[in-house]
Each structure stands twice: as C-alpha cells, then as structure tokens.
Amino acid sequence: MSRLVVGPFNRVEGDLEVTLEVAAGRVRSARVNSPLYRGFEQILRGKDPMDALVFAPRICGICSVSQSVAAASALASLMKLEPPENGRLATNLILAAENLADHFTHFYLFFMPDFARDVYRHRPWFTAVQARFKAIEGSAAGDALPARAKLLSLMGSMAGKWPHTLSIQPGGSARPVEGGEKIRLYSILREFRRSLEKTLFGDALEAVAGLESARDLEGWMAARAPDASDFRLFLEIAQDLALEKLGRATDRFLSYGTYSQGDGFMFRRGVWEGGFKPLDVDAITEDISHSWMAGPAKPQPPAHGVTQPLAEKPKAYSWCKAPRLNGDVAETGALARQVVNGHPLIRDLVAQSGGNVRNRVIARLLELALVVPAMESWVRALEPGAPFCHHAPVPEEGCGVGLTESARGSLGHWLEVRRGRIHNYQIISPTTWNFSPRDAQGVPGPLEQALVGVPVQEGETVPVAVQHVVRSFDPCMVCTVH
Amino acid sequence: MIGPKPEGINVLWLQSGGCGGCTMSLLCADSCNLFEMLSSAGVRFLWHPSLSEETGVEVTRVMERCLSGQVTLDALCVEGSLLRGPNGTGRFHLLAGTGRPMIQWVRELASVARYTVAVGTCAAYGGVTAAGGNPTDACGLQYEGDEPGGLLGVEYRSRSGLPVINIAGCPTHPNWVVETLMCLAFGLFSERDMDALGRPRFYADHLVHHGCTRNEYYEFKASAEKPSDLGCMMENMGCKGTQAHADCNIRLWNGEGSCTRGGYACISCTEPGFEEPGHPFAQTPKIAGIPVGLPTDMPKAWFVALASLSKSATPKRVRENAVSDHQVITPAIRKTRLR
Numbered sequence A: 001m002s003r004l005v006v007g008p009f010n011r012v013e014g015d016l017e018v019t020l021e022v023a024a025g026r027v028r029s030a031r032v033n034s035p036l037y038r039g040f041e042q043i044l045r046g047k048d049p050m051d052a053l054v055f056a057p058r059i060c061g062i063c064s065v066s067q068s069v070a071a072a073s074a075l076a077s078l079m080k081l082e083p084p085e086n087g088r089l090a091t092n093l094i095l096a097a098e099n100l101a102d103h104f105t106h107f108y109l110f111f112m113p114d115f116a117r118d119v120y121r122h123r124p125w126f127t128a129v130q131a132r133f134k135a136i137e138g139s140a141a142g143d144a145l146p147a148r149a150k151l152l153s154l155m156g157s158m159a160g161k162w163p164h165t166l167s168i169q170p171g172g173s174a175r176p177v178e179g180g181e182k183i184r185l186y187s188i189l190r191e192f193r194r195s196l197e198k199t200l201f202g203d204a205l206e207a208v209a210g211l212e213s214a215r216d217l218e219g220w221m222a223a224r225a226p227d228a229s230d231f232r233l234f235l236e237i238a239q240d241l242a243l244e245k246l247g248r249a250t251d252r253f254l255s256y257g258t259y260s261q262g263d264g265f266m267f268r269r270g271v272w273e274g275g276f277k278p279l280d281v282d283a284i285t286e287d288i289s290h291s292w293m294a295g296p297a298k299p300q301p302p303a304h305g306v307t308q309p310l311a312e313k314p315k316a317y318s319w320c321k322a323p324r325l326n327g328d329v330a331e332t333g334a335l336a337r338q339v340v341n342g343h344p345l346i347r348d349l350v351a352q353s354g355g356n357v358r359n360r361v362i363a364r365l366l367e368l369a370l371v372v373p374a375m376e377s378w379v380r381a382l383e384p385g386a387p388f389c390h391h392a393p394v395p396e397e398g399c400g401v402g403l404t405e406s407a408r409g410s411l412g413h414w415l416e417v418r419r420g421r422i423h424n425y426q427i428i429s430p431t432t433w434n435f436s437p438r439d440a441q442g443v444p445g446p447l448e449q450a451l452v453g454v455p456v457q458e459g460e461t462v463p464v465a466v467q468h469v470v471r472s473f474d475p476c477m478v479c480t481v482h
Numbered sequence B: 001m002i003g004p005k006p007e008g009i010n011v012l013w014l015q016s017g018g019c020g021g022c023t024m025s026l027l028c029a030d031s032c033n034l035f036e037m038l039s040s041a042g043v044r045f046l047w048h049p050s051l052s053e054e055t056g057v058e059v060t061r062v063m064e065r066c067l068s069g070q071v072t073l074d075a076l077c078v079e080g081s082l083l084r085g086p087n088g089t090g091r092f093h094l095l096a097g098t099g100r101p102m103i104q105w106v107r108e109l110a111s112v113a114r115y116t117v118a119v120g121t122c123a124a125y126g127g128v129t130a131a132g133g134n135p136t137d138a139c140g141l142q143y144e145g146d147e148p149g150g151l152l153g154v155e156y157r158s159r160s161g162l163p164v165i166n167i168a169g170c171p172t173h174p175n176w177v178v179e180t181l182m183c184l185a186f187g188l189f190s191e192r193d194m195d196a197l198g199r200p201r202f203y204a205d206h207l208v209h210h211g212c213t214r215n216e217y218y219e220f221k222a223s224a225e226k227p228s229d230l231g232c233m234m235e236n237m238g239c240k241g242t243q244a245h246a247d248c249n250i251r252l253w254n255g256e257g258s259c260t261r262g263g264y265a266c267i268s269c270t271e272p273g274f275e276e277p278g279h280p281f282a283q284t285p286k287i288a289g290i291p292v293g294l295p296t297d298m299p300k301a302w303f304v305a306l307a308s309l310s311k312s313a314t315p316k317r318v319r320e321n322a323v324s325d326h327q328v329i330t331p332a333i334r335k336t337r338l339r
C-alpha cells in the first residue's frame, strides 16, 4: 500500500488536495481536503442584512449569481416578499446564463483538456482531441471563449456585470428591461444556440434534449462520425475508456429545484434513491467530526450551525464540513437535477450505470440543450413597462432560507436576523455536499467514495483517472469552505 | 510607439484567499480570442490554475524552476488576498500538495519576479476577505486596506524596481488585466503609469461617474429611492461613482454593462477598504440630509448650493422618471432647426 498526495489540483475552482491510499494499481481509499479557509460566515455576522447581497456573490467568482440568488431568496423569505413576474423571469435568465456558461466552460476549458494529455497518445482519437482540446493551445478555446463572452453579454445588459452583480434583489431585479432590449437579448441567445448546434452538438438542441434512452443515444452516436461534433467526440472517448465505469459515488441524488415558474420549478425539487422522494429540508445537517471546526459534536441543522475554525484538531483533515441528508451522503449537480426531474435519457443511463464520470458530463451538456430554449421563452415573456422589483422593509427579527441550484448543484443559505443585524449566516454549497469529508460514523463523502477503485498506473504521481473523476463533479473549492 | 516586437513575458498566476472571480472575469474579455491575443503579445503562462495542463507535482516543479532561476519569472500575478492567519502561520491557506503556506510561496516568488502584479482588490488591498473581523488575517500584497505594507512590506520592489502593480477591482475588469500584461510585455509600463495606490492610471485616472447614463438625473439631483428606479443613486442608494476611480462607465463590462447601468450603486470596489464602508452598502449616509461622501474635488458648500438650485429646476420628466422603473415621460420633440 502506498500513499499519494495529489495537489495543487488545477482546472477546478479553488484549492484541492486529495490523499490516496493505493494498492495493486487501484485507489483503496481517498481523503479530500480543501486547504483554504476564508470565513464568510464569520464576516457576515453583525452586518446589515441587505449587505449579504454584496458579500454572498463574492464567496465565489464562478457561481456568484447562484450565491446572489440564494442570498436574495433567504432575504425574501425573511421579508415575506415575492418578486413580480418580470423579476422572476429576469432572475431566471441571469441565473441560467451563469449556469450555462459554467457547463460550457467546464467542458471546454476544465474537463476535456485532460484527454489531450500524453498518456493517451496511443488512443485512436488522440490526434483529433489534442488538436482540439490541448490546454490553452487547442482550437476549441478559440471557439469557446468568444461564444462564452458573447453569452455573458446578457449579463452586461441584465446584471451590469459578471461576476458579482448586485441587480438580483429579494423583490426581483434592479435592472428593468426596456422595450427594444428584448430583441437584443433574444439575439444573444440565438447566437449562443447557433454555436452549440454547430460545434458542440452538431444537431438541433431540441433533438439532443429529446433523446429518451441509452439506446436513443447509441443510435445518435452511430449515425455520426466520431469527430462530427465535440459531444460526439466525447462519447467516442467515453466509450473507448469506459467512463461509465469510472467514479461511481452513492447514487443518492439531491436537487433543491431551480428556475422558478408558477408555484414550482422548471427542474423540480427532490431526492432520488432508486425512486423519487420529496425533499425534507429539515433533514439536512452538517457534521464537523473531520473538519477543522470547533462546535457541538452532534451534527447541526444549518439554521443553528456554527462556523468556528480550529486549525489543530485530531482526526480532522479538511476545512469542509460534512452535510448529510437524514444522516446519509448525497450527490448533487446536473446529473442529480436531471435524475430528480425525471429526464428519460438520464434516468435510463443512471438505471444502467449509476452516477459516474460519463453520465455527469452528459447531464451537464443536456442542460445546455434544455435550458437555452427555455431562456428564449423567458425573454419573450418579459413585459417592459411592468414592474421588475417589489419592495418591503427588512424586519428587525426573523429567519430566512434561500435554496437554489448552481451549475454544480444544490446551494443553500440560512439566515437569522436579530435586532436588525445578521446574527447567524450558514451556507451549504454543492461542493460541500460532493467533496465532504467523512462523518462521525466514518462514512466518506461522494468524491471520496467515487475515487475508490480508480486505477492508478505505474509511476503516476497525479493519476489521470483520478483527475477525470474529480473534474466530473465540476468542483468549486472556494464555495466549499467559503 | 509600440516596440517592434515584444520580448514576451513569462507569467505565473497564483490564487489565494479570493473567489476566483478575477480569472472568471478575465475569460470574459470580449476581444477576439483571449489566448491568441495574449500569446501574440508574447504573454506566456508558465502556469495558471484554471487554464494550464500541469497539475500536482508538475506545478511545484514549475515554481521551483522559477525560484532557482532556471526559468525567468517576469510577472508573478496573484489573485486573492494573502492569508496570514491563524497567528501568523498562514495555515488558512496551505498550497495543496506542498504542506506549505501560500504566503511563503508568494514571498519567495515575489523576490525573483521582474514584476509583481496584484490581480483584483483582494490581492491589492485585502478586499472582501479582510472584511468584518478579518477572521483569516487577510491582507494585500503591499497594502492592508489603505495602509502600505501588506505581505511584502513597504520597501518591497520587484526586480524591475517597481512596487506591486495593483489591478484593483472586485472583480477586476478583464481588459484592465489584459492591457496591463500587454504593457508589461511591450516594456511600456513604468512607475509614472501607476497612481498613488499602485493602480494602472489608464483606468484609475477616471471616475465611475464619468459616462454614467444617470448623469442627467445627477445634474438635477433627481434621485432613485428604491432598487429598479432610474434616478441617480448618489443621494439615497449609496452610489460612490463620484469618488471611485475606474472607467466602468466608459469601458463597459460584458459588452454593455456597468454597475450603475445594472441598476445598482457603485460600491467603489477599486478602492482600498471598500469592503467596510461603515454604512450599509446600498444606503447613503447623510448628515442633516446631505450625503457625507461628496464628489471628489467638490467643496461642500458648493455642492449644497448647486444641489438645491438644481433640484428647484428639475424638469417634470426627469423628476418622475427618477423614481420609476421605466421612462414614464419621454423627452419632448422639438424642432431643432433655427427659424
């Protein structure tokens, strides 16, 4: 048995260190550590409640809008405020633009470049992949960056800037859209759609979104040359490397639901454990037995959680806490969202092979195909001239909860106000779920589980398969420990 | 004036106690192709945490080569504040895989770098990570708020003789970074190009107020009262655009945005200490009804006199639109030819 410490881990957001016990060419066990702590929950104490709108997005530059949305909805629940229809649509659009840009960036800049590494030079697809995806130099970056920047010009219009907008408010959006702007927003989306249809999928978004089973997907693949599109190329690699056998975690999936519509969501809230279950938010707790944190030994519901760093603590190995649902480990992210929501392709893939590297990537790309058409309809539904924001005073005392989905999964903010100031603010971010350390029972978090059994080749100091598994979660370490 | 051929610069980019937002913002540079443009100017990334291929020991090897002089480190870019806590140990941020505090790596690398560049307000002055009780003892590379010093100390100079270049902003604008790196690559950056707080003057010699679309409301002191109102946000909503050094309303964000165009106040994110304004961000502190933070360069008596005069002259259109979320009265149509 040998021990391998892997870090700094690049192309993930923030800092990550993974300690692996390796035996007979496979990972026996893994410990995941987030070696950076900043203390936003401590910083927020004593602040004016509305100042959460300034601080929360700055927890993370990659999902800053999700943080805004969580903070704004925690405040909205405290203020008993409902945004008008326009405010709801604007928030959906801003959030979706960030989430999609995130999926898109992850695929092109963070995930695919690993297949252009030298270890794969003997695979049949290597030349094509290297030309397209080599880090910084590959041709894909030249296509992806301008397309991404263009999509995010929607943020320029609707949110002032990205990241770290302040336009998302508890009562809606501070940036009303005026008459002529609808068509500009619509053109931005059409242009992004074109680039997805042309280079990423090589097919209409609706056709991709309409794939209903693993068999459908195979048929889609068979009808196209391996290098017909970037998605097709990924499927080729996935098949060759059997990525569906890599990185399986707990197969218990969590989604808070997102893109509000009517009295629910476009992607519904719930839990999937071989079958759908409604989510009991009160069943969420955080365990700190293996975190460099001081506090009660018993796992705490976030509303009563404390965040008090304690650098020297026996058994602890991460700044990250261990969130649990009814005491169990849960995975969150695009795959979880689509399983919970019941997309037939994803349900079928998960029924066959569970949560794994391939299925996580497919679910993310599928969301691009599902959400762009929805965004087009939201833009059409905007009504310039009607209100974008409702207003109410902030109560002197009370509690609020804000739950949303960022690209990489379920994000929750729990807020308590006393005498007009923030008394407690606790955050559980998606990577906190996925990259959680062990709990008091010794149960490893999802990534720790997903890494068990992953092959480590002779002489590898940074096993490439480990990198695929880690990046398949699209982790955001700065969020994890805030 | 741009030299015949850039010599090119080797850039090592590190992230510490920030949010990664300055990198995310950089990727929004809406010029043709960011990577091609940088490389055409000779900007080469030795390593960037989000973009490069190397990971794990391959990275520490790159850093060691810089330290030993095998590779020339031209620009050390640091994003995120430097975490000195707990108790000066730097343990709040150990560089993964090395067990060593990031502040130690940064100190050593800064001693061999030709230029040291703080990307964003965190790395420049401490930023949001240093807010509240500053639980991690965060500071900037050469400042702690507006106090010179920070991690590297007042006397620090990089090999070129320059102090730390502070591309402040939260996040920083992609083009502020691209242009600074390109200036360095072309050898076009000297101490004269930095303002008193170490910021590149090409953007810091402007005020956010310049080019704000709400300037007509400002002239008449027709003020927004709540989020989504169209009026000037200085009087009630905490806007610091008349004091904040940046060209946000001249050089727009993400194609066409800026904070004020996005419907919210400038919180002066390019200024040291912006994270603790001493009042709720979205409220203007006032004494006797007059905003405390008056425009830069403007004597108070003048401001008060002009404000009351202009308020009395406010056209109905401006007054009513200021507190609406869309134009309720459009500008009148007049014949503009001489008659």
Ligand code: SF4
Pocket: B208, B209, B210, B212, B213, B214, B215, B218, B231, B232, B233, B234, B239, B240, B241, B242, B260, B266
């Ligand atoms: S909103 Fe701010 S930047 Fe715009 S005119 Fe008013 S004070 Fe100036």
Ligand code: SF4
Pocket: B169, B170, B208, B244, B245, B246, B248, B258, B259, B260, B265, B266, B267, B268, B269, B270
């Ligand atoms: S407008 Fe003000 S707060 Fe916004 S980015 Fe510019 S300087 Fe920062």
